[in-house]
Amino acid sequence: MHYGYGYFEETQLGRVRDLKLWNRLLEVLRPFWKPILGAALLSLGISAAGLAIPYVVRLGVDQFVTQETLPLVIRMEGLRQLAWVFGGLMAFGFVGSFFQVVLLEWAGQQVMHTLRQRLFHHVVHLDVAFFNRQPVGKLVTRLTNDIQNMHEAMTSVVVTVFNDFLQLFGILAILFWMNWRLTALLCTVIPVVILVTLWFSRLARESFRDLRTRLARLNSFLQEVLSGLFIIQTFQREKDTATRFEALNEAHRLAAFRQIHLFGLFMPFIEVVHSSAVALMIWFGGRGIVEGSMSLGTLIAFLSYVRLCFQPIRELSQKYSIVQSALASAERIFELLDTPRSVSNSRGAVRLPQLRGALTFDGISFGYDATRLVLKDVSFHVNPGETVAVLGATGAGKTTLIHLLERFYEPLAGRILLDGYDLRHLDLTWLRRQIGLVLQDVFLVPGTLGDNICLDLSLDAETLDRIVHHAQLRSLIQRLPDGLNTRIGPGGMDLSAGQKQLLAFARVLARDPKILILDEATSNVDSSTEGDMNVAMETMLAGRTAILIAHRLSTVQKATRILVLEEGRVVEWGSPEELLRRNGAYARLVRGDSACVEAMDNGTIGSSYEFLPSK
Incomplete structure (x- = not known):
């Protein structure tokens, strides 16, 4: 059976370590560096606000909630001021996230609009010989799906991945500053999470590739059937065609379920590891409170930071496949943009002032x-x-x-x-x-x-x-x-x-x-x-x-x-x-x-x- 052009291409994913490809992407992004830089700076502020919130809670618990020797008026005033700080941080995070999304989407739409125009202008000026070799469906995919893949990667990955790494290292730095012994204990769990995440990323990449392949086969078969429906009905091949479609559809369904099962296994595992880390923190942190070597506010803040620590790890594993898909699309787009014209104007091409027609x-x-x-x-x-x-x-x-x-x-x-x-x-x-x-x-x-x-x-x-x-x-x-x-x-x-x-x-x-x-x-x-x-x-x-x-x-x-x-x-x-x-x-x-x-x-x-x- 013929699966169409897209079958072999959809089995390929981008190479994350391809520096030349990243340089080409940076060239595309360079004209829009201001909104991207603005989104990155907002990301720094949002991360700082998010990391400060547990520390504000710690101050409230240690300095006012548990300090029964202080006058009630002072304790309430301190809590009121911290509440205002807490609310201000939340408001800053909300407003900053809004403007970050707006800047990213604006820059993403501008980049994709420019790239789509550039690609279309290049394609329509290519030689007729090129179109004799290339299926129309491939070119349509370049101008639609591949462009959209790059847009999704830019808006949902580029800055957010930077933000996730920043947040992860910021949390670990704060935890070491607060209590290095408890943080060292937490670090015994993090390698397990990282290893499982790498294992999941590899399986997710294979599952993602398989699902795209099945979808490409399904789409190709549908295109062939709809374009040749007259022949199918003339020779009464409806039943045979339906049987073949059912087999392709079932293969796609099974591939989708394999991906669902994989995510269904990974997410609960991360939650179990997270819960285990929380249990360890409560056990050893609780002993520290009883022994007087740790305050209650420190433990509460520690637990909040542990929760925040697992969030970027989980998101980074999910975005890896998106990055690979976007890089594969970028590679195909740049390959098309680099296609030269074999017929073009020579240097000094002329226009005849008067044409006879010989x-x-x-x-x-x-x-x-x-x-x-x-x-x-x-x-x-x-x-x-x-x-x-x-x-x-x-x-x-x-x-x-x-x-x-x-x-x-x-x-x-x-x-x-x-x-x-x-x-x-x-x-x-x-x-x-x-x-x-x-x-x-x-x-x-x-x-x-x-x-x-x-x-x-x-x-x-x-x-x-x-x-x-x-x-x-x-x-x-x-x-x-x-x-x-x-x-x-x-x-x-x-x-x-x-x-x-x-x-x-x-x-x-x-x-x-x-x-x-x-x-x-x-x-x-x-x-x-x-x-x-x-x-x-x-x-x-x-x-x-x-x-x-x-x-x-x-x-x-x-x-x-x-x-x-x-x-x-x-x-x-x-x-x-x-x-x-x-x-x-x-x-x-x-x-x-x-x-x-x-x-x-x-x-x-x-x-x-x-x-x-x-x-």
Whole structure:
């Protein structure tokens, strides 16, 4: 069974001792050092207030409660003053904790917002080749779950761990100052707690990893089932699918229970050790009171400090897994941020002041895998304003030509020239704005029809109306309830394949590019919009250099010259009349079996047709 990309990644946890990773994290946090420092200083004050409270209780008991020789008025006044001190410490702890949480959350949200923006900006500018290798689910996880893991670690661990360590060492220092003999006795118990905590952390890490793995398998299976539900119902695999889901769900439940059992064992054990330490303190401290070597207030304060001592130990063991999970997420985020672009602007990239649209493919060789070439020494020239059709079987390299022209990939050999300039020396953003690309599948942006035409452009009503007219969309818009303001795509009305293609034509007209590429854009056209499609295409092709990749003969016949590819090589190149006279692959396609030609004209044969071998 296939578990999906996330399965293997979720089995990994971060390395706490990875100094390079911590340095990268500090670089992310550095711009927000002020609120983080403020939270750390507040943490010092909160810890000091918390540690002072038992000592105030000790003073109250020893100096006023048990001092029966003092006048009642003095004892009550002393207790009243200590009560005010006690209340002030509690209030300071409350207010300080509030502002500490606010500062941490503000800094955490700012850091994650900045990091998410930086990561998104980096991802959308990566090459197309990168997305061919990476599952979409992985990238979504980076921008959501992994970012959230880092936020949780920062807000609930970074300062609180510092606070826990500070509180632990502060308590031990106070206890040694108050009574070193009793503290030495307590220190015989603390190593047991530390050893058990380390043992628990190791088991918790394994349990946490196992639970994440089971959840990744469950999520991956759900994604596969929901995306292929049509196939499952068609072949009546509901029962088998439910059985497999039940097995994965049961494995996840057992992993969750193992984690629950582990925590259920550790927490009571810590409480037993804590109670044992309290019992020892009462036994030996009580003897000290009876013998007169210790005061009652000291014992009460000691017991309070013992209770406070076990709290950070317990919390540190629980936060260890959170830190590891956050470090694993940080490692994956930084790995993605470090992914370089293989296609970028060269130094001194230029923008042509005036573009004619002449294209030259000069000895182009390319393969998505360098050991298997898709294009082999392809050369041809397209004059400005000329329309060229590219034909070939599936895998012949037709779409690859477009990828190279858009500079989604760089050729392994040869060069592509635009008006005599190598594409690698042209500004990449400017280049892609000069090329209008219409694909077979049209992507709809959630929004209105007008939004889908304009995209990032701001067009006035007159210009938009002219575009709608030339794209043959006016009749459609007049039938819609809200015209251009009608919502389409996800959450709105659906459009037919032909209507989507007309919308894609309108997008191209809105940008008015000099070069036009149609990659089988008319293959799914329905008969009701075919006439509008032909009119819109005539408008688009006028005055533009165009490359048509199509299998419909009616579309190919719009071309002034035709390029025929076979196994990545140019086997024919010339005008339709020339190719017919040569009686080669193109001629056999046109003059071949009438049923095949009719099927192609009707769009029922896709681009996977094969030419007969040339004589």
